[in-house]
Amino acid sequence: MHGLRRSGHVTERLADGESADATLRREHFDAIILDLGLPRVDGLTLLRRVRERGDNTPVLILSARDTLDVRIRGLDTGADDYIYKPFEMAELEARLRAVARRVIARSGGDVAVGPLRLKPSERRFYLDDAPLELSPREYAVLEVLLLRHGQVVSKAQIQNRLSDWNEELTEAAIELYVHRIRRKLSGSSATIRTVRGFGYLLQSDDD
Amino acid sequence: MNAVPSLRRRLLLRLLVPLLALFGISGVCAYWLAVHYSSSIYDHWLYDSVNSLALLVSPGPRGAQADLPVAVEKVFVWDETDPTLFNVTGAQSGVLVSNADLPPIPDDAEHYVDGFFYDGVLADGKRVRVAALPLSAERAGEPVWVKVAETGTERADLVEHIFLAVLAPQLLLIAAAFFAVRRGVIDGLLPLRLLTRRLRAQGPQALQPLADAGVPEEVRPLTQALNGLLGRLNALFDTHRKFIADTAHQLRTPLTAIKLNIEEALAETELDRAHAHLLRLRGSADRATRLTTQLLSLARAESGAGLPGRFQKIDLARLAHDSGAAWVPRALAKQIELSLHHDNDPVWVLGDPLLLREAVDNLIDNAIQYHPGHGQIRLDVRATPEPTLSVEDDGPGIAPELRSVVFGRFQRGDQTDHGGTGLGLAIVSEIAAAHRGRIWLEDTSSGRGIRAVLGLPPSRDS
Numbered sequence: 001m002h003g004l005r006r007s008g009h010v011t012e013r014l015a016d017g018e019s020a021d022a023t024l025r026r027e028h029f030d031a032i033i034l035d036l037g038l039p040r041v042d043g044l045t046l047l048r049r050v051r052e053r054g055d056n057t058p059v060l061i062l063s064a065r066d067t068l069d070v071r072i073r074g075l076d077t078g079a080d081d082y083i084y085k086p087f088e089m090a091e092l093e094a095r096l097r098a099v100a101r102r103v104i105a106r107s108g109g110d111v112a113v114g115p116l117r118l119k120p121s122e123r124r125f126y127l128d129d130a131p132l133e134l135s136p137r138e139y140a141v142l143e144v145l146l147l148r149h150g151q152v153v154s155k156a157q158i159q160n161r162l163s164d165w166n167e168e169l170t171e172a173a174i175e176l177y178v179h180r181i182r183r184k185l186s187g188s189s190a191t192i193r194t195v196r197g198f199g200y201l202l203q204s205d206d207d
Numbered sequence: 208m209n210a211v212p213s214l215r216r217r218l219l220l221r222l223l224v225p226l227l228a229l230f231g232i233s234g235v236c237a238y239w240l241a242v243h244y245s246s247s248i249y250d251h252w253l254y255d256s257v258n259s260l261a262l263l264v265s266p267g268p269r270g271a272q273a274d275l276p277v278a279v280e281k282v283f284v285w286d287e288t289d290p291t292l293f294n295v296t297g298a299q300s301g302v303l304v305s306n307a308d309l310p311p312i313p314d315d316a317e318h319y320v321d322g323f324f325y326d327g328v329l330a331d332g333k334r335v336r337v338a339a340l341p342l343s344a345e346r347a348g349e350p351v352w353v354k355v356a357e358t359g360t361e362r363a364d365l366v367e368h369i370f371l372a373v374l375a376p377q378l379l380l381i382a383a384a385f386f387a388v389r390r391g392v393i394d395g396l397l398p399l400r401l402l403t404r405r406l407r408a409q410g411p412q413a414l415q416p417l418a419d420a421g422v423p424e425e426v427r428p429l430t431q432a433l434n435g436l437l438g439r440l441n442a443l444f445d446t447h448r449k450f451i452a453d454t455a456h457q458l459r460t461p462l463t464a465i466k467l468n469i470e471e472a473l474a475e476t477e478l479d480r481a482h483a484h485l486l487r488l489r490g491s492a493d494r495a496t497r498l499t500t501q502l503l504s505l506a507r508a509e510s511g512a513g514l515p516g517r518f519q520k521i522d523l524a525r526l527a528h529d530s531g532a533a534w535v536p537r538a539l540a541k542q543i544e545l546s547l548h549h550d551n552d553p554v555w556v557l558g559d560p561l562l563l564r565e566a567v568d569n570l571i572d573n574a575i576q577y578h579p580g581h582g583q584i585r586l587d588v589r590a591t592p593e594p595t596l597s598v599e600d601d602g603p604g605i606a607p608e609l610r611s612v613v614f615g616r617f618q619r620g621d622q623t624d625h626g627g628t629g630l631g632l633a634i635v636s637e638i639a640a641a642h643r644g645r646i647w648l649e650d651t652s653s654g655r656g657i658r659a660v661l662g663l664p665p666s667r668d669s
Contacts, residue, residue: 094536150536151532151536152532152535152536154528154532193539195532195535195544195545195546196544196546196547196548197528197531197546197547197548197549197586198528198531198532198535198545198546198547199532201535201536201539203539
């Protein structure tokens with residue numbers, strides 16, 4: 001709470017599910033950090049109510065490490081991400097940023113990592129304010145990496161994202177797209193790191 | 208009756224039911240024997256009597272004649288309770304001598320030597336047993352029927368006497384058996400009551416094994432099993448006591464540092480100089496947090512043992528991928544490259560997904576924690592010869608003589624402080640045991656660092 005305030009967030013603490021529900025009906029928040037063990041109305045019920053109202057505020061679930069089932073149900077109910085207790089403040093902020101980025105991108109807002117900026121309204125990336133020429137598939141790959149910035153993105157996740165094209169993409173094809181994107185990013189501080197066996201990670205120097 | 212009836216009632220029931228059945232059978236037999244013997248004795252006597260009476264019959268001038276002196280008749284009739292009745296009748300002369308009218312011989316009379324036996328009823332309604340002997344005309348001058356009869360009173364008395372003589376001791380025997388068993392069971396169970404008292408008297412602080420003295424041979428296996436259990440419990444209690452003491456000690460270290468740094472920070476008047484203390488304070492708080500987290504995982508790993516009901520089929524390669532991916536940013540922050548190597552086929556094992564994830568997390572966490580930075584950590588998942596997941600680093604390694612020690616709680620491979628809790632490998636070891644798998648440490652091919660290998664039994668239906 002204090003940590004988040006210090007890093008410039010405005011926070012409000014809602015101590016039980018009932019009052020949280022009431023407040024969420026009245027006000028708009030950029031993100032919700034939801035502890036599943038809330039008194040009165042439990043976290044999952046609250047989350048279901050929020051989503052049933054069509055409220056798409058990003059929700060980050062805070063859970064103990066031993067509650068896999070609850071976590072999975074949380075994600076199924078419409079949470080955007082989760083974080084285990086105890087956590088590092090830096091990790092919480094990174095997750096919040098990632099969640100917020102995805103939501104912002106969904107609603108058409110700009111998202112930036114280092115010198116790389118995504119303008120979803122134009123379906124275009126900018127590198128150091130210069131438009132980046134990308135094929136539609138390269139665009140999709142870079143979009144996945146940018147929206148999951150700070151996390152490793154597996155080839156399977158990229159394949160999922162590209163499955164909109166109605167054809168199976170081989171891993172070799174994904175490697176080819178990543179190779180092409182790298183060439184286009186070369187010279188900037190944004191790089192795509194290969195994490196062998198896991199996937200790719202978008203990095204920028206100011207991380 | 209209860210599902211588990213009392214031992215006493217069960218023994219008595221088991222003993223009494225067959226005894227009573229035996230008693231019934233022997234009663235029927237005794238009655239039959241009594242009837243058989245008494246009738247054969249009395250029939251024999253009756254036949255002798257009819258033969259004796261026949262001796263008095265001789266051929267006379269007009270057919271047969273019977274000479275029955277008064278003295279003989281008295282001897283003959285003699286018995287008062289069961290008077291002997293007789294009747295000698297010639298075919299022509301009619302009744303020669305008689306003291307009663309006896310029923311005529313029926314068609315189904317029982318043949319015996321030269322004569323017959325039959326049962327009949329007198330005019331006054333008394334039931335009689337009759338022996339009849341026919342005498343030929345050559346023998347007696349004319350055909351003669353000699354009949355002797357007696358009422359059944361004496362026979363019935365004899366049957367009764369034999370019957371009682373056989374059955375009465377049996378009844379006594381059954382009653383005696385009943386009380387003997389009752390007493391025996393109560394006495395036999397006395398040592399168990401004493402054992403119970405001795406067990407009740409024990410406090411949980413120090414569990415004493417039960418001495419063999421006074422324990423019946425049959426109960427020894429039970430007390431020996433109990434002693435084994437008590438021994439294991441004692442060992443467990445000792446481990447837990449030591450563990451709690453160790454835990455308190457381990458927690459006190461960061462807490463002392465926290466207190467010290469707070470005091471030093473408070474003593475500083477300038478914020479900049481207090482900052483250094485606050486940084487150290489954060490480090491100590493991190494350590495305490497980490498320690499409690501690890502303690503919780505250890506408790507979970509321990510309680511996870513013996514819960515194969517929660518096991519499910521898990522792809523070890525997928526697990527390594529999911530767990531490893533989450534650690535990549537933290538590894539990169541220390542300039543360590545984390546990589547995963549496996550064939551594309553799934554490696555199926557049977558296990559608890561949470562516990563296995565915990566084990567893999569701890570192995571990777573350890574590798575990163577004790578790594579000085581700038582290096583490699585590689586995860587390998589193999590299906591043969593058994594499903595294994597290994598975590599290999601190029602860090603400082605662990606000296607061979609310490610490798611068996613580091614699986615103990617609060618044991619670290621070296622004494623330098625890397626912020627490790629010394630619980631990671633203990634947790635992995637508990638989880639491996641819960642899955643009937645194993646964890647071991649071995650040299651790497653490069654000779655630098657260490658490789659930790661988690662081996663698990665394969666899922667059967669893979």
